[in-house]
Amino acid sequence: MDIQFSEADLAFRDQVREFFKEHFSDELAARVANPKTFRDAIVEWQKILAKKGWIAPNWPVEHGGTGWSIAQEYFYERERAAAGVPDVVPFGLKMVSQVIIAFGNDEQKQRFLPRIYHSDDWWCQGYSEPGAGSDLAALKTRAVRDGDDYIVNGAKIWTTYAQYADWIFCLVRTGTEGKKQSGISFLLIDMKTPGITVNKIESIDNNHTLNEVVFDNVRVPVANRIGEENKGWTYAKVLLAHERTAIAEVARSGRFLSELKAIANTEVSGGKRLIEDTMIQQRLAEIEIELMALEYTELRVLSGFAEGKGPGPESSLLKLKGTEIQQAIQQLRMDLAGYYSGVLQGELSNSELGHEFGDRARREYMYGRASTIYGGSNEVQKNITAKVVLGL
C-alpha cells in the first residue's frame, strides 16, 4: 500500500500543467463561463484537445484513446481542475461513444466516432421521460418497426443542451413483454429528422440548459440501432455506473474549495476577514476533510479499475458524497456572498454591480440542486447500495 508516483508520472503532470497554461487562455475561460458564448467556446477548446490527442483518454488506443496509466489519469484530472479547465461535454465523448465502442458495429464506429472525437457533432442524452425519472426503466417512448425504419413517438425530458444537439441517443420501448427492463432498445437519432421538437425548460438557475424533446412520428433507420433490439437496457446500464463516478467531480470541488478560501480571505465583516470567523473556518474544514477522504475513495475506485474491477461499491459512494460536497460548497459560496447571493446580475458588469461572485454563487447553487437528482437520484443510489452492497 503506497501512493508513490514515478518520475515519469511527475514529468507527465508538469507537461499537462504546462499545456493548460499555454492553451487555455483567460479569454477562452471567460467565453466558456458565459452561457451565451459557451457552445462555441467549448467546441473550440475540445478541438484543441483533439489536436493534442487528449480529448478521449478512456477510449481504446486504436480509436484515439491515450492509454494512460491510473496515475496519469489522476494527474490529468487534478491539473485540469486546478487550472479551472472545464470537462468536455460528456454526452458524446464519455457516454454514447462508450456504448458505440463496446456494442456498436464497425460501420457505426467508423461513422460516429471520428466526428465525436473532433467535436463535429454535438450529442445529447434521451433517457428520462416525464413519467420515468428515478424509475428510468418505466420509459414509454415507443419505436415501432416499419420496414427499415422505426417510427418513434414520445417525449424525453431534462435533456441537457438539446438546443445545441446534432444527435440524440435514446432509450426507446420496442417491446412490451416481460420485465420493463427488457423491451428497450438503444437508438441514435439525428436531431434534424422531421417530427422532432425541442422545447426549452427554464430552470431555477434562470438559465437554459434543460429541454423537453418531443418525437412525433420520427423515422429512424434501423441501422441507427446499437446492438440487438430489446437489449438496450444492458448497454445503457454500463454507462450509468460510469456516470455516477463522473458526477462526483472530486477534482473540481477541490478547485472550488480553494476559491472559497480565497474569497474568505478577502471578504470582510465588521472590518475582519471572514476567514478569521471560526464558524466559516469550521465549515471550510468540514468540507475539506470530506473531500480529502473522497479523493482517496476515488483513487481506490481508479485502482480497482486498473486491476480490471468494474465500478464497485465505492462508485455509488462517490456519487453520494461527491454531490453532498458540491452542495456544501455551493451553500458556503452563497453564504460568503451574503446579500449579493440573491442578485440576478444580467448584463451588469462586476464593477457596475460592485460584486464579483454573487451571481455565480446563485447559479451554481440553484443548478447544483440537480446533482442529487440526476444520474440516478441519491435516493436510488442508497437503494442500490442497500441491496447490492449491504445485501438488504
Add this chain to the structure above:
Amino acid sequence: MDIQFSEADLAFRDQVREFFKEHFSDELAARVANPKTFRDAIVEWQKILAKKGWIAPNWPVEHGGTGWSIAQEYFYERERAAAGVPDVVPFGLKMVSQVIIAFGNDEQKQRFLPRIYHSDDWWCQGYSEPGAGSDLAALKTRAVRDGDDYIVNGAKIWTTYAQYADWIFCLVRTGTEGKKQSGISFLLIDMKTPGITVNKIESIDNNHTLNEVVFDNVRVPVANRIGEENKGWTYAKVLLAHERTAIAEVARSGRFLSELKAIANTEVSGGKRLIEDTMIQQRLAEIEIELMALEYTELRVLSGFAEGKGPGPESSLLKLKGTEIQQAIQQLRMDLAGYYSGVLQGELSNSELGHEFGDRARREYMYGRASTIYGGSNEVQKNITAKVVLGL
C-alpha cells in the same frame, strides 16, 4: 395570542419555588441521585409530595388531583426542573392510575388509587416482549381463563425497576382472532404471585434499571382485569400519547443546559475557559435554540389540552425533538468531560478521582440511548406522524 400570566399564577410559582427549596434538601437530592439509595429516597420524597397534595396533579380532583390551570402546571414543572427535583416514578402515578381512573371499576379505584397516591405500592409496566418491541401489538404473553382466574404465561422485557415493584400492569393476549390489536387485555398483577421471576438486565450504563419478567403459570384473578376482555389495546393506547409527551422532558433539559453552561464556565483548556471556545458556544446555542422552540411546542400542546383537545400532532414532535435535545445535551456533557467521560467511578469519591461530572456524563449518555427507543421508537413516531399528520 399572548403569554401573560396572572398575579395569582406568579404567586403560585413563588410558592412552588419556596416549597422545593424548603423540602428537597441537598442530602435527599444526593440519595435520589445514587442508584443504591434511589428507591427509598424517591419514595420518601413522593410521600412528602403526597402530604402536600401535589403528587398527582393530573388526577381528577375527587381522587386527589390538584385542578391546576395550564399556567400552574407549567410553572410547577418549570420550578421542579429548575430546582433539580426529580419527577415522580411514572408507572403508578402517571400511567396505570390514568387507566384505572378512566376504565377501572369502583372497586379497583378504591383498592389501587390511594396506595398509588401514597407510594405504598411500587408499580412497573409490562408492555414490551422479546419479540414485540416497536411492534408492540405483536405481543405473545398468553392469559387463559380458568374459572375466576387467568393463567398467565410468557415474558416481558425492558421492565424498568421491576426489581422494586409490588405490582405490574400488563398487556396480555386473551384472544387470537382478528387484528393483532384486538385480543389483548389489560391485567394488574401482584408481583408476589407464585410463578413470577425477575431477571436482571445489566444495561450499557452499567446500572441495573431494566429487567425481564417471566410468567410461569401465574394465576391472576379476573377481578384484576381493567375493563373488558380483549379491549386492552384501547386502554393502553391512551397512555402511549401521554407517555410520548412526558418523555420529552423539556423542563429537565433546560436545567441540564444550565449545568452545561456552568461546566463550560469552569473547565479550562490551555488556560482558557471552554465557554470561550466558539465551537462549544455554538453547540450550546444550537441546543438552546431548539429547546426554546420546544418549550413553546409544549405550551402549544398544553394549551390544546386546556381546550379539551387530546394530544395532537405536536405530541409526536415533542417526543422526537425532546429526545434529540436530550441526546445532544448528553453528548455535549461527555465532550466537556474529555478523558473523564470514560471513567467508571465506582466507589471513588470525586476528590479521589479528581473529577466531578465525568461518571454522571457517561451514565446519562449511555442510558439516554434508550430514550429514542422506548415509548414507541422515534422511527415509529415518524411512521405515525407520516400517516396521521401528513396523510401519507
Add this chain to the structure above:
Amino acid sequence: MNFNLSEEQSMIKDSVARFIADDYSFEQRTKNVAMEHGFNPATWQTFAELGWLSIPFPSSLGGFGGSAVDTMVIMEEFGKGLVAEPYVATVLLFGGLLAHSGEGEIQQELISGIIDGSLQGGFAYLERQSRFELSDVKTTAAADGELYRLNGEKTVVFNGAAANKLIVSARTAGDQCDENGISLFLIDTQAEGVSVVAYPMMDGQQAANITLNNVTGAQLIGELHQGFGLIQAVVNDTMLALCAEAQGIMQKLTDTTVEYSKTREQFGTAIGNFQALQHRMVDMFVAGEQTRSLLYRAVCSADANSEDALKDLLALKVMVGRAGKLIGGEAIQLHGGMGMTDELDVGHYVKRLMMINTTFGDADYNQQKFVKLSTQLG
C-alpha cells in the same frame, strides 16, 4: 396564556387568504413580478384599499395600530401566497423608521402617503463592505444649512428603483464601524446627484445600487448621531415580520411536497409511500412546527416588551435559516426534475426563503449574536 388569534386577527388572515386564492394565483404573481419594478401597482392599490398598508402604524398617524401578532398574521399569509409587492421595503422598513422617529409633519405626510398607496419607499442601509453589520457605514453626511449633503454608495437597496423617497444611513461622526455617529436622512430619489442602478433579485423582488454624489436637501430623521438605535428597533420588527413570512413559505412548501408525493408515481407506487421519503417529510414538518413555536415565542415577547425579546428573535431568525435550508432543499429534491424548473412555484418559494435567510444576517451570523446574549460573554 393562549395561542389563538383574536377575531380581528382572524379577519385579517381570512382577508389576505381570500385575496390570494381569488386574485393572486402563481400565474398572476408571475405577471406582477415581470412588471417594471417587480410588482403590480394595481395590486398595491388593492392592498391600500383593504387597509393592509396601515396595519403597523399607530392610530395617531392614521394607522391601524397593529401589534406584532397582527403583522405576523398578514406576513404569514403573504408568505403562503409568495406576495412580491414591496410591503417590507415600503411599509415595514421605510414606514417603520418614520413611525419610530416621531410624529412630526414629515411623518404625518409620508405615512399617509404610504397608507393610501401613493408613496413607495426604501431603506438604504447596505454598503459593499458592510455585509451584515448595520453599523459599518462609510456614506457621509455634512450639514448644509438646515439640511444635509450626502456622499457615498449604497447597495442592494430593496425597492430602490420604485421608491419615491429613501431613508439613507450615513455617518455624521465616529469611525467606520462605530454605532455612535450614524444618522438617518430622507432623500428624494429624483434629487440631483442620485443615480440608480436597478436589478432583479432571485425572489422576483427588485433592488438597486444607489450612488449619492453631493446630494443636497437631505432631511435628518430622528436624532443626529443617534440613528443606530432607530435602525435596530425597526430592523428587529422587520426581521420578526420576515420570519412570519418564512413560516408561511415553509408551511406551503411542506404541504406542496407532501401533496406531490401522493400523486407522483415511480416504481409502480406513489413516492409518498416510500418510508425513507416519509421520514424526511416528517423532518420537514417537525422543522416547520419548531419554527412556528419560536415565532409564537418571539411575537409574544415582542408584544409584551419582554427583556428576552431580542434573544427570542435571534433564536427565531437562526431557526428560520436552518429550517428553511432543510425544507427548501428537501422540497426541491423530493420534486425531482420538476423541482428544477422555473415553471413550478416550488423553486420560487425556495428562493424567497433563501433571501429571507440572508436579510439582516444569516443563521450563522445571528447565532453568534445569540451566543453573546446567551452566555453573557463579550
Add this chain to the structure above:
Amino acid sequence: MNFNLSEEQSMIKDSVARFIADDYSFEQRTKNVAMEHGFNPATWQTFAELGWLSIPFPSSLGGFGGSAVDTMVIMEEFGKGLVAEPYVATVLLFGGLLAHSGEGEIQQELISGIIDGSLQGGFAYLERQSRFELSDVKTTAAADGELYRLNGEKTVVFNGAAANKLIVSARTAGDQCDENGISLFLIDTQAEGVSVVAYPMMDGQQAANITLNNVTGAQLIGELHQGFGLIQAVVNDTMLALCAEAQGIMQKLTDTTVEYSKTREQFGTAIGNFQALQHRMVDMFVAGEQTRSLLYRAVCSADANSEDALKDLLALKVMVGRAGKLIGGEAIQLHGGMGMTDELDVGHYVKRLMMINTTFGDADYNQQKFVKLSTQLG
C-alpha cells in the same frame, strides 16, 4: 500507487483474525476484562509469542521494523476483535517513546522486555487541568544528582496499575502551557512516593491516577526540556494506530447491525426491509468507507514522510470522531432494546469507539488544529 497489502501484511492480518476467531470470542474477552488489570496476562504472552509486540520497533532494537501500514493492519484487526490488552499503552506509547528517544542501554533493555511480554508500561501525560493540551504540564522535575526528583499528579494513565514502568511528562522549565521546558522521565511504579489509584474505563481497559510525592531516581528520557517533540511524534503515531482500530470497530458495528436487521422481525418482516433503516445503514457504510479512505491517505503519507502527514492525520482523527458517533449511535438505535444491554457486544464496541474519539483530543478539538494547518492562520 496501490492499496493492496503486501504478502507479509496479509499474513499479519490473517494471523490476528485467526487468533480472534479461535481464541478471543466476546465471552473470552469479557473474562479477560474482568481480570485484575483489565486484561489477561496469558493472552499478552501469546501476543509476544506471535511476535505482535515487536512490530513497530526497529530491528536494531530487536523489533520487526514495521511501517505505519503494518501497525494499521494489526490495529484494525484488534478493533474488529475488541482486543482489550494494553497494546496501545505498553507497545505504542511507552515503547514508542523509548524507541524514538534513542538506542541506548535503557532502550535496549526495556524494549526487549516489552517484546518478550515481561514488561508492562504506560505514559503519564494527563493532568486534571490539561484536557487535550499535551503541553499543559504542572508536574515538576528537579535534578538530583544524575537522576531527577518528581512531584505532581497525573490522571487517567492508561495501564497505570499494571505498568512496571512509566514515562512521565514533567516541567523542567518554562510556564505551565509552554511547549519548551517539558522533559520525559522514566520511573518505577514501585518507587517510594508513587501512589496509584486505579479504576476501570468504560471500554474495559484500566487507568489510574498517579501521585508523585518526591519520587527520586527518575531517569531522563530524551533531551532535557525538549520532550515535547518526542511526545508529539509518538502521540501522532499512536493516534494513527487508534484510528485504524476505530476503523475495524466501525466496520464490525456496521456489519453486525446489517446482519441483525436481516433477522430481527417487526411488523411481520425483517426490519432490514424498511427503507428508512436501509438508507441509514447506507449512511453508516458511507461514513465507514470515507474513514477508510482517510486512513489509507494518512498511513501512506506517514510512511512517505509527506509534508501533509500531520494534516492528513488530523483530518482522519476528526472523521473517526464524527463517523464513530454516527455509526455507534445508529448501531445501538437499530438494535433497539437489545442495543441497551451490556450482554450484547454492540455497546462495548461503541464505548471503545467513544474512548478513541476522546483520546488525544476529540473531533472538535482536532478540527481546530486542522484549521490552523489548512488556512495557514495563527
